[in-house]
Amino acid sequence: MRVLDNILSDRGSRYAVAGGPCADEAAAREMVKALKVDKKFAKATHHTWGLICAEGAIKADDGEAGAGMVILRMLERAGLRDHVVIVTRWYGGKHLGGDRFRHVQEAVRLYLAVL
Secondary structure (H helix, E strand, O other): OEEEEEEEEEOOEEEEEEEEEOOOHHHHHHHHHHHOOOHHHHOOOEEEEEEEEOOEEEEEOOOOOOHHHHHHHHHHHHOOOOEEEEEEEEOOOOOOOOHHHHHHHHHHHHHHHOO
C-alpha cells in the first residue's frame, strides 16, 4: 500500500491519501484496517474510500458525506479499476464546508500523479 501523508492542511484539518491494488469490497475494508494499525491513522476522524471493481463502484464515506462519490468520479475519469484510494482526514475543529470536497479531489489527484 502506498501512503502519502501530510499532503494538505486547512484550518487545522490535515489530509493523507493511500491506496493500492484491490479486487473487492472486503479487500478494501482490510486495507483500511491495515492503515489503522498505525496509531496516527487510527486516531483520524475519517477514512473515505472508493473502488471500481468487478462488483461495481463501491464507496465508503465514513462520516464525510459525499466524499466517497468524489473519489469514485476521479477513479472513473482516470480509468483506474481494481485499485482502492483512501483519503484520510484528521478534523481540525473548524468546519470546511464545500472546501472539504476540493481537498478530497486534490488528495486523489496527488495520489494518481504518483502511480
